[in-house]
Amino acid sequence: MDNLIDQLIIRWEQAFEDIQKLPAFKAAIKTIKYAEGSRYNLEKFDQHSFPADGPLSQEKQNHEYGFNDQGLPCYVAFSHEYNKLYWEGYYQYTDNLAEYIEFNTNTGTPSAITRVLFENGRKTATQRLVVNGRGTIYAHLKDDRAALIEKIKEDTHALFLTATSFEYNQDGNIIRSTSTHVTPGVGTYNSHDEYTYLDNQLDKIRTFDAEGNSRLTFSRNSANLSPQALVEKLATAMAEQIVRTLQGSELELPLAFLELGYHYADNYLPLLGIQSRQQVEQRLKNKELVFFTDNYLDSLIDIAPFEDLFAQMEQLMEEHDDMNIGRTALRKTAAILTKTKLFGKINTTADFAAYAIDWSIEGHSNEDLEEILLECGVEKETLAIWKENNFLSE
Numbered sequence: 001m002d003n004l005i006d007q008l009i010i011r012w013e014q015a016f017e018d019i020q021k022l023p024a025f026k027a028a029i030k031t032i033k034y035a036e037g038s039r040y041n042l043e044k045f046d047q048h049s050f051p052a053d054g055p056l057s058q059e060k061q062n063h064e065y066g067f068n069d070q071g072l073p074c075y076v077a078f079s080h081e082y083n084k085l086y087w088e089g090y091y092q093y094t095d096n097l098a099e100y101i102e103f104n105t106n107t108g109t110p111s112a113i114t115r116v117l118f119e120n121g122r123k124t125a126t127q128r129l130v131v132n133g134r135g136t137i138y139a140h141l142k143d144d145r146a147a148l149i150e151k152i153k154e155d156t157h158a159l160f161l162t163a164t165s166f167e168y169n170q171d172g173n174i175i176r177s178t179s180t181h182v183t184p185g186v187g188t189y190n191s192h193d194e195y196t197y198l199d200n201q202l203d204k205i206r207t208f209d210a211e212g213n214s215r216l217t218f219s220r221n222s223a224n225l226s227p228q229a230l231v232e233k234l235a236t237a238m239a240e241q242i243v244r245t246l247q248g249s250e251l252e253l254p255l256a257f258l259e260l261g262y263h264y265a266d267n268y269l270p271l272l273g274i275q276s277r278q279q280v281e282q283r284l285k286n287k288e289l290v291f292f293t294d295n296y297l298d299s300l301i302d303i304a305p306f307e308d309l310f311a312q313m314e315q316l317m318e319e320h321d322d323m324n325i326g327r328t329a330l331r332k333t334a335a336i337l338t339k340t341k342l343f344g345k346i347n348t349t350a351d352f353a354a355y356a357i358d359w360s361i362e363g364h365s366n367e368d369l370e371e372i373l374l375e376c377g378v379e380k381e382t383l384a385i386w387k388e389n390n391f392l393s394e
Contacts, residue, residue: 005127007127008113008127008129008161008163011129012216015110015113016110019108021090022088025074026075028064028068028069028075030068030069031067031071031327032064032066033056033067034057034059034063035062035065035321036061037063038063038321039053039056039321041053041318042100042114042116043114043128045098047098053318054320055320057199062183063077067221072093073091074091074092075089075090076089076091078149083289085134085135085136086104086105087104087105088103089103096118097116098115098116099113100112102135106136106142109131109135109144112129112135113127113129113132114129115127124166125166127162127164127210128161129159131160132157132184135291136157137152156184157184157185159184162182164177172266172270174195175194178191178196179191189209191207191208193208194206201220202220203219204218204219205309216307216309217312219308219309219315221312225312227316230312230313230316231313231325231329231332234284234306234309235330235332235335239340241301241305242301242333246272246297247275248299251274251276252278253346253348254276254348254352255276255347255349256275256280256349256353257273257354258272258275258342258354258355259291260272260356262330262356262357262358262359264323264326264360264362268310268330270330271296272296273296274293275290277349284389284390289394290391291357291363291369314326326358330361331375331376334354335375335376338377339377344359351382351386353378353387354377356372357372366392370392
């Protein structure tokens with residue numbers, strides 16, 4: 001596996017020359033379609049199909065995809081207009097290799113590479129590299145390629161790298177994959193996936209770390225739930241499990257606030273922050289924001305009862321390139337807990353509220369915080385009372 005990582009870094013260095021190939025791939029375009037976000041993750045290409053990972057449109061949007069005479073994507077362009085940053089990339093296919101190479105055209109840096117290796121029509125390995133900042137780092141060195149390459153290679157926070165190899169059963173189905181990852185701030189680590197099938201269809205993928213800890217990373221939506229139905233079902237199941245977690249914890253009662261703390265676009269299994277009525281009163285005396293807490297439960301939510309739904313939600317976010325789906329699910333969970341007052345199973349204040357929030361990016365103004373609280377089931381009349389009692393400023 002280390003060899004696959006080393007090969008990938010060498011390929012990235014070589015790819016600086018390949019920016020010259022972009023006009024040829026652009027000239028091969030027969031049709032163009034657009035998308036709001038990223039589509040066509042090459043790791044899902046298998047020489048028989050290439051799913052788009054979300055809707056495409058004839059109307060101009062941020063991501064432009066060009067398709068060759070075989071109907072396969074061969075070119076992509078997208079931008080960050082506010083920061084005047086631009087990217088272009090190309091896809092190329094042979095019997096033994098499919099490759100996606102993307103460039104930040106401001107700096108000329110290959111910002112992402114994905115490679116899929118085949119033997120006798122079977123996918124045997126994948127390699128993925130992403131440059132932190134999508135190729136915008138060390139822009140001052142763009143005219144000194146050797147220095148730029150060396151600087152990025154020396155920077156332990158510059159490259160995300162993953163190499164994966166696959167094993168098959170006698171029916172030709174993948175049953176296991178083994179991966180090596182290099183992640184900024186974490187370093188090098190290994191994982192493996194185990195695949196299970198039902199009626200000869202992929203049913204689940206479970207990912208294990210080096211210590212044997214696991215989580216479900218793929219679950220087939222066998223019930224064919226719509227996105228809305230999936231989110232609703234997950235929210236109910238998560239709310240029920242949160243209450244079970246609270247029931248197994250030592251709490252100061254009555255409970256006034258329950259924070260479902262999450263990290264947007266990263267981790268949607270919430271940490272539970274709790275505040276009793278007495279704790280809220282103390283924060284008011286100290287003239288502190290009553291909705292902010294550092295009192296999080298040590299007990300983590302057991303995901304097992306809803307792990308299939310949770311994995312399907314994560315798949316939905318990836319397929320639609322929409323991280324707001326997870327936020328919506330958590331706020332619906334909070335709304336259920338608010339409106340039912342924890343299903344009546346734990347003593348709460350009359351104006352108890354649960355709310356889902358990522359303090360790093362939201363809730364920084366009263367207006368934003370009020371919108372979050374309303375979405376989490378708090379009534380307007382309650383907000384008015386809280387303002388009178390200095391929970392919220394006017």
